[in-house]
Amino acid sequence: MTRTACAPASTVLSIDVEKAMSGSLIATELVDFVRANQGRAPLVYSSSRPEQVTALQEKYSREAVARKLDSLFADAAKRLFDAGVRRIVVGGGETSGAVVSALGVTSFRIGPEIDSGVPVLVSEDGVKLGMALKSGNFGAIDFFEKALDAISGVSV
Structure with a gap:
């Protein structure tokens, strides 16, 4: 890493x-x-x-x-x-799915793009959560830092 x-x-x-x-x-x-x-x-x-x-x-x-x-x-x-905690960034496709399921999120609004192919996600089902979910092959080396900054700028 x-x-x-x-x-x-x-x-x-x-x-x-x-x-x-x-x-x-x-x-x-x-x-x-x-x-x-x-x-x-x-x-x-x-x-x-x-x-x-x-x-x-x-x-x-x-x-x-x-x-x-x-x-x-x-x-x-x-x-x-x-x-x-209302800002969560997850790396790994299967892990992202497991986290979303555990949180009970059923619907997201797609926000601004953090890196190519990876947007900010804001829950729309009353959960009040900002997330970034990325698979292993997306995102630049500073992705996690940029994701936290991008999520903090979105109202949840």
Whole structure:
């Protein structure tokens, strides 16, 4: 992972996938980290070097790892939303879907474009939430910083 100006080392939490798979890393730890760093663009991620990803997928299966991480991020997003967080940026197509489902959002208004192919999304079903959802192949290196700025400029 390349760190951007919006994510100094102190505001970045790398998920230990082994701990997530064993159940010793739970969503409340992610929530605690994000809440402790609110206003400082905290970033929680689970990506790793290709050889590490392959080893974990061989050990647990690709589907099991994806299911566990999607569930972990979805649970954390729901808890953050319930605690009052109204700007959420999610990277990863399947993870984005899991988060949106966990939040119960059924309809979005498409806002301004953050990067090519990735707009600001504003919930339209009473949930009052601004989001950016991107798959792995969209967005520039400073995408997350730009997404938070773009979402903050939209009324939710």
